[in-house]
Amino acid sequence: MDAEQLRECGHKMVDFIADYYKTIETIPVLSQVEVAHLLNFIFFSFFFTLVVAECAILCFTDVSLSHFLVFCLIADVKAKILPGVTHWQSPNYFAYYPSNSSIAGFLGEMLSAGVNIVGFSWITSPAATELEMIVLDWLGKMLKLPEDFLSSGNHLDVRLGSNSCDKVLQRIWYYVLGQGGGVIQGTASEAVLVVLLAARDKVLGRVGKNSLEKLVVYASDQTHSALQKACQKNGIWFHVDAAYAGSACICPEYRHYLDGVEEADSFNMNAHKWLLTNFDCSALWVKVRVFPVSISLKLWMVLRLYGLENLQCYIRNHINLAKYFEGLVAGDSRFEVVSPRIFSLVCFRLLPPDDNEDVGNKLNHDLLDAVNSSGRAFISHTVLSGKYILRFAIGAPLTEERHVAAAWKILQDEASALIGVP
Amino acid sequence: MDAEQLRECGHKMVDFIADYYKTIETIPVLSQVEVAHLLNFIFFSFFFTLVVAECAILCFTDVSLSHFLVFCLIADVKAKILPGVTHWQSPNYFAYYPSNSSIAGFLGEMLSAGVNIVGFSWITSPAATELEMIVLDWLGKMLKLPEDFLSSGNHLDVRLGSNSCDKVLQRIWYYVLGQGGGVIQGTASEAVLVVLLAARDKVLGRVGKNSLEKLVVYASDQTHSALQKACQKNGIWFHVDAAYAGSACICPEYRHYLDGVEEADSFNMNAHKWLLTNFDCSALWVKVRVFPVSISLKLWMVLRLYGLENLQCYIRNHINLAKYFEGLVAGDSRFEVVSPRIFSLVCFRLLPPDDNEDVGNKLNHDLLDAVNSSGRAFISHTVLSGKYILRFAIGAPLTEERHVAAAWKILQDEASALIGVP
Numbered sequence: 001m002d003a004e005q006l007r008e009c010g011h012k013m014v015d016f017i018a019d020y021y022k023t024i025e026t027i028p029v030l031s032q033v034e035v036a037h038l039l040n041f042i043f044f045s046f047f048f049t050l051v052v053a054e055c056a057i058l059c060f061t062d063v064s065l066s067h068f069l070v071f072c073l074i075a076d077v078k079a080k081i082l083p084g085v086t087h088w089q090s091p092n093y094f095a096y097y098p099s100n101s102s103i104a105g106f107l108g109e110m111l112s113a114g115v116n117i118v119g120f121s122w123i124t125s126p127a128a129t130e131l132e133m134i135v136l137d138w139l140g141k142m143l144k145l146p147e148d149f150l151s152s153g154n155h156l157d158v159r160l161g162s163n164s165c166d167k168v169l170q171r172i173w174y175y176v177l178g179q180g181g182g183v184i185q186g187t188a189s190e191a192v193l194v195v196l197l198a199a200r201d202k203v204l205g206r207v208g209k210n211s212l213e214k215l216v217v218y219a220s221d222q223t224h225s226a227l228q229k230a231c232q233k234n235g236i237w238f239h240v241d242a243a244y245a246g247s248a249c250i251c252p253e254y255r256h257y258l259d260g261v262e263e264a265d266s267f268n269m270n271a272h273k274w275l276l277t278n279f280d281c282s283a284l285w286v287k288v289r290v291f292p293v294s295i296s297l298k299l300w301m302v303l304r305l306y307g308l309e310n311l312q313c314y315i316r317n318h319i320n321l322a323k324y325f326e327g328l329v330a331g332d333s334r335f336e337v338v339s340p341r342i343f344s345l346v347c348f349r350l351l352p353p354d355d356n357e358d359v360g361n362k363l364n365h366d367l368l369d370a371v372n373s374s375g376r377a378f379i380s381h382t383v384l385s386g387k388y389i390l391r392f393a394i395g396a397p398l399t400e401e402r403h404v405a406a407a408w409k410i411l412q413d414e415a416s417a418l419i420g421v422p
Numbered sequence: 423m424d425a426e427q428l429r430e431c432g433h434k435m436v437d438f439i440a441d442y443y444k445t446i447e448t449i450p451v452l453s454q455v456e457v458a459h460l461l462n463f464i465f466f467s468f469f470f471t472l473v474v475a476e477c478a479i480l481c482f483t484d485v486s487l488s489h490f491l492v493f494c495l496i497a498d499v500k501a502k503i504l505p506g507v508t509h510w511q512s513p514n515y516f517a518y519y520p521s522n523s524s525i526a527g528f529l530g531e532m533l534s535a536g537v538n539i540v541g542f543s544w545i546t547s548p549a550a551t552e553l554e555m556i557v558l559d560w561l562g563k564m565l566k567l568p569e570d571f572l573s574s575g576n577h578l579d580v581r582l583g584s585n586s587c588d589k590v591l592q593r594i595w596y597y598v599l600g601q602g603g604g605v606i607q608g609t610a611s612e613a614v615l616v617v618l619l620a621a622r623d624k625v626l627g628r629v630g631k632n633s634l635e636k637l638v639v640y641a642s643d644q645t646h647s648a649l650q651k652a653c654q655k656n657g658i659w660f661h662v663d664a665a666y667a668g669s670a671c672i673c674p675e676y677r678h679y680l681d682g683v684e685e686a687d688s689f690n691m692n693a694h695k696w697l698l699t700n701f702d703c704s705a706l707w708v709k710v711r712v713f714p715v716s717i718s719l720k721l722w723m724v725l726r727l728y729g730l731e732n733l734q735c736y737i738r739n740h741i742n743l744a745k746y747f748e749g750l751v752a753g754d755s756r757f758e759v760v761s762p763r764i765f766s767l768v769c770f771r772l773l774p775p776d777d778n779e780d781v782g783n784k785l786n787h788d789l790l791d792a793v794n795s796s797g798r799a800f801i802s803h804t805v806l807s808g809k810y811i812l813r814f815a816i817g818a819p820l821t822e823e824r825h826v827a828a829a830w831k832i833l834q835d836e837a838s839a840l841i842g843v844p
Contacts, residue, residue, distance in 0.1 A: 014432030017536035084549025114439030127506025
């Protein structure tokens with residue numbers, strides 16, 4: 001960890017990444033490599049590494065050698081790794097869901113990695129625990145979560161577990177504090193797992209340890225009605241997962257999608273999806289505290305550097321682009337929008353000829369393949385009630401109207417090649 | 423994501439981190455702040471963020487303004503966050519266990535965050551899946567794991583799950599391939615969870631789904647004997663967790679601690695503990711493949727930039743420093759080494775006066791407090807059979823003999839203040 005070596009290598013890597021963003025628009029968004037692209041690089045082997053290491057060991061702390069090694073490393077990244085990368089940050093990325101970083105997220109991740117902050121208990125880095133409480137309170141307020149999801153005022157006992165093992169700390173946070181607050185998990189799935197364990201312990205504590213097999217988990221994809229029903233059931237732990245759309249609820253005009261969250265025991269959304277914080281950063285709020293495990297620096301950077309209004313603009317811009325795309329689809333009689341667009345995801349398809357769904361599915365599959373293999377746009381699909389549906393998800397930080405228009409042009413052209421002009 | 427903004431801010435952050443390493447030795451290793459240090463910063467509030475955001479929105483893409491914002495941000499980090507950080511990278515850090523980064527780990531994390539690589543299925547970034555297989559094969563070979571833990575030759579079907587949801591991919595990797603390989607998990611606990619689920623599915627597949635409550639999990643802290651017994655039990659899934667000490671087994675002279683691993687169904691070690699790869703990076707190998715989820719870039723950087731011999735030197739150096747410390751303790755009649763040192767952890771204590779264990783526990787607790795509150799070294803403790811034991815764990819990349827000697831001097835001086843000179 002020689003400081004000057006770190007400085008030199010770090011600057012080189014920053015330049016590489018900045019240059020990457022200068023050309024990102026011209027790179028095929030979907031990786032064009034064949035299977036085993038990397039695996040087939042003979043020289044990309046451990047033995048090559050050993051040869052380089054042999055050189056390195058001769059003069060390991062010398063800055064010029066580290067310069068040379070980083071030069072080789074970046075050359076490897078360019079030649080071998082980048083061709084195998086699918087560019088989620090590309091403005092031509094419209095697949096799956098957004099999962100994006102930003103300058104602030106990048107700086108936060110750098111700082112975490114550079115200082116190597118470890119936060120498994122208060123004493124292992126007091127700032128990690130406290131910043132997580134502060135930042136998740138900020139985000140909770142941006143989402144207008146009820147007060148009992150916030151940590152404010154609940155912080156006096158945070159050092160109870162100091163210098164003890166993390167299991168003790170978990171128990172203290174969990175059982176002693178018993179108050180609300182936010183914690184960062186890796187993903188929404190991890191958040192659900194944590195919540196399931198908390199719910200299980202809560203219920204078993206009441207009905208007895210031997211009743212495990214009597215517990216039932218209800219899940220629904222119709223969140224809004226589930227919310228109504230769940231509120232009328234006693235004795236359940238009610239969790240709301242707003243992994244993707246949660247970010248939109250920082251805008252007052254979309255906040256009503258969270259109406260009823262005050263009845264929930266826990267709520268989560270992924271800041272790493274649509275809130276400019278790079279993976280992973282899933283925010284979980286509970287009315288009964290679970291435990292802090294993660295590092296909030298990158299989320300702090302995002303909120304601190306951009307602030308509420310800029311983040312609201314960011315979300316609204318994507319939703320407006322999705323509206324624009326929806327209009328384009330609706331204006332072409334060969335296509336249909338298959339479900340109402342709410343946020344920035346448009347589900348659509350080519351209409352099946354003669355109502356033949358099998359032919360329609362094949363057509364839409366071929367259209368997806370043609371668009372994606374062009375490398376000029378990347379969209380994904382889903383299957384709903386046997387129908388092959390195309391998904392156009394807008395959320396990359398660099399996407400502008402011209403990228404959406406260009407992607408639509410590709411879709412139209414490929415559709416014409418498949419079934420002719422309208 | 424303006425490229426020039428990113429370049430300027432990134433360079434500033436690199437300089438901040440490099441400067442941090444120039445002074446790290448002079449900073450108190452254990453954070454000296456009181457509880458609620460950050461929480462009590464009034465101006466560290468969301469509303470302040472909003473004011474800054476108001477400025478920012480006026481001219482959001484202007485490089486000079488972004489310069490100003492990053493200047494403010496770094497000033498905040500220095501004034502408010504760093505005092506609340508416990509410095510795991512400090513050469514005076516001897517607590518818990520090592521959990522360290524390196525220049526290579528830092529560069530890998532930067533690259534992952536900068537390019538924002540998402541790797542939940544092959545198509546979402548082919549290089550992520552393939553690099554993970556390659557790098558864990560390298561590390562597996564460094565550890566001389568049996569062939570059936572390696573991916574080599576098993577890669578032909580990796581794209582079966584392309585463009586499908588990750589659950590489908592998991593199933594494909596899990597059930598169709600059914601071959602060995604390495605995957606990266608976040609922590610050893612996550613690795614154990616994945617392995618438990620895999621074991622449960624394997625056993626329930628044989629004995630029927632309704633036998634869940636008949637399953638038993640055995641755990642032992644006497645790994646070596648457990649290994650012998652487990653090999654003689656049929657029908658169990660046998661997992662070996664070498665989270666900390668696994669790194670040492672890249673040295674031939676310590677590899678024998680893994681003898682018998684060929685009988686295991688799964689094995690894991692944390693590269694983020696003692697192998698210079700920043701948190702999180704827990705390597706898990708299984709004979710029946712589970713699924714790839716993580717990003718191996720930082721581990722690749724570490725192996726690629728340092729190579730086997732340098733990493734072996736790194737491990738041996740720490741173990742030699744621990745031997746040196748053990749010798750120092752043994753040479754002072756007031757202390758005892760309480761359990762045999764194997765790797766780089768020395769467990770020791772002040773001998774209890776008149777064999778009074780209660781007084782001894784209080785003494786060792788007071789000694790720990792005195793050393794840690796000095797800010798000049800940070801050690802941790804454990805309780806074994808009612809005895810309060812001090813743990814001196816060596817593993818920070820910057821630790822040299824002089825830091826160990828200085829820490830021992832502090833321990834001796836504080837001991838003299840408590841019970842007098844020998």
